[in-house]
Amino acid sequence: MKYLCIALLLIAGSAVAQKKKSDPKAQQEIIKSLDADFDKYSGIAHQIWEFAEVGYQEVKSSALLQETLKQAGFKVEAGVAGIPTAFVATYGSGKPVIGILGEFDALPGVSQDATPELKQVPGRPAGHACGHHLFGTASSAAAIAVKNWMATNKIQGTIRFYGTPAEEGGSGKVYMVREGLFKDVDVVFHWHPGAQNNAGARSSLANKSGKFRFTGIASHAAAAPERGRSALDGVEAMNDMVNMMREHVSSETRIHYVITRGGEAPNVVPAFAEVYYYVRHPKRDMVKEVWERVTRAAQGAALGTDTKVDWEITGGVYDLLPNEALARVVDTNLRLVGGYTYSDSEKVFAEKIQKTFTNAPALASTNEISEFKILPGAGFGSTDVGDVSWVVPTAGLSTATWVPGTAAHSWQAVAAGGTSIGHKGMLMAAKTLALSIVDVINNPVLIENAWKEFRTATGANFKYEALIGDRPPALNYRE
Ligand SMILES: [Zn+2]
Ligand SMILES: [Zn+2]
Numbered sequence: 001m002k003y004l005c006i007a008l009l010l011i012a013g014s015a016v017a018q019k020k021k022s023d024p025k026a027q028q029e030i031i032k033s034l035d036a037d038f039d040k041y042s043g044i045a046h047q048i049w050e051f052a053e054v055g056y057q058e059v060k061s062s063a064l065l066q067e068t069l070k071q072a073g074f075k076v077e078a079g080v081a082g083i084p085t086a087f088v089a090t091y092g093s094g095k096p097v098i099g100i101l102g103e104f105d106a107l108p109g110v111s112q113d114a115t116p117e118l119k120q121v122p123g124r125p126a127g128h129a130c131g132h133h134l135f136g137t138a139s140s141a142a143a144i145a146v147k148n149w150m151a152t153n154k155i156q157g158t159i160r161f162y163g164t165p166a167e168e169g170g171s172g173k174v175y176m177v178r179e180g181l182f183k184d185v186d187v188v189f190h191w192h193p194g195a196q197n198n199a200g201a202r203s204s205l206a207n208k209s210g211k212f213r214f215t216g217i218a219s220h221a222a223a224a225p226e227r228g229r230s231a232l233d234g235v236e237a238m239n240d241m242v243n244m245m246r247e248h249v250s251s252e253t254r255i256h257y258v259i260t261r262g263g264e265a266p267n268v269v270p271a272f273a274e275v276y277y278y279v280r281h282p283k284r285d286m287v288k289e290v291w292e293r294v295t296r297a298a299q300g301a302a303l304g305t306d307t308k309v310d311w312e313i314t315g316g317v318y319d320l321l322p323n324e325a326l327a328r329v330v331d332t333n334l335r336l337v338g339g340y341t342y343s344d345s346e347k348v349f350a351e352k353i354q355k356t357f358t359n360a361p362a363l364a365s366t367n368e369i370s371e372f373k374i375l376p377g378a379g380f381g382s383t384d385v386g387d388v389s390w391v392v393p394t395a396g397l398s399t400a401t402w403v404p405g406t407a408a409h410s411w412q413a414v415a416a417g418g419t420s421i422g423h424k425g426m427l428m429a430a431k432t433l434a435l436s437i438v439d440v441i442n443n444p445v446l447i448e449n450a451w452k453e454f455r456t457a458t459g460a461n462f463k464y465e466a467l468i469g470d471r472p473p474a475l476n477y478r479e
Helices: 004-017 024-036 038-051 059-071 132-153 172-178 231-248 284-305 324-337 344-354 363-367 385-389 411-417 420-442 444-458
Strands: 075-078 087-093 097-103 157-164 187-194 201-203 206-215 254-261 272-281 308-317 374-378 394-400
Touching: 024 038, 024 132, 024 420, 038 059, 038 132, 038 420, 059 075, 059 087, 059 132, 059 157, 087 132, 097 132, 097 385, 097 420, 132 157, 132 187, 132 420, 157 172, 172 308, 172 385, 187 385, 187 420, 206 231, 206 284, 231 254, 231 272, 231 284, 272 284, 284 308, 324 394, 324 420, 324 444, 344 363, 344 411, 344 420, 385 394, 394 420, 411 420, 420 444
Parallel strands: 097 157, 097 187, 187 394, 201 374
Antiparallel strands: 075 087, 087 157, 206 272, 206 308, 254 272
């Protein structure tokens, strides 16, 4: 970042070539303020990393971000869309209205200390294996930096930070979209922790998930088996049918399940069993179709095992709709911000982490920005940012908050996210988001271009309908 001044000059030059107004004074103000607050935001991110609260239980994490934004002069509305940990923090008034997303939920089952070797933390069953502690903090930092710039320079417009819980399987944003909270927003920015610096865009898989609950009759498994009906048999029969079905779905389909309740003791015929399913596909219509077939397998299984079944949809997200016009704004600013290098101790940590990989890219890649690409097809993940992207033009980036080669949802991701490596990547993201917001506020044509592309992509007749239907938020899906 010491080359910033040179970079600023270069970007100022190239921006003229693109007939876009770049604002070096604003850029310097934003970058200076975020650098100055680096320790503060690292501390906040680390607290959320330690809280490690799972979906819809992020009480302390949400409160900390709310408090941070309140102290900075934002007006906070908490408990929106029927979700106690969801909130909207607003600064300013009138147009443009710029949205910025912040996640903060952890993942169950990935307890890990900030060490380069596998080490669980007693009393902490979850971990930030997707880096959402950095996500929420960097987005808050960006919102606050932009707010300060607006206040100092009397800039017109609204910054709206969306505190979005339960991204991991809880579809938190879907309820917020369904509630109409994005209705008057011009553009939305987001980001995601990662193992490289990249502002290219790609779609993601639409996803529907739910829990199938089978009820049978308990009995002594040896003395009176004929009087029992096994709920676990229902689950197993359903899984068998779905596993056969895999041969007869399109190859991009992804179906996964875990048995969340399978009985308590082998000598008691289980009266209750539960299986938790995900169905994914690049196209949400195909997700709906395969989901219907899965529910028929459940009904068939219940019929054949003389049990009863019902199910609850717990999540459902759209495929992500990339917006190239907006993504290019983010890419320009990511290149302006640039990457970062490791200190000696970070390098030692990263080398140890990389020893646990079979193949790892060079550590120096934290200082590089990937080539800008809008890739065809969908990456093999899902996000509830998808729903946001179908109601308002949306773009984001990922930065190297993890050691190069790290996979999301791994212990190595939790580990790096608890160190200064994660914080340095987070700072890059905060700066890039803030600078991108400054650009769209200064250049309304960027918003117009994003909307032109958005309208063409969604089509004139598109009407948003949540895959979760009209169910209330599944606040207990992690219980
Ligand atoms: Zn994740
Ligand atoms: Zn994530």
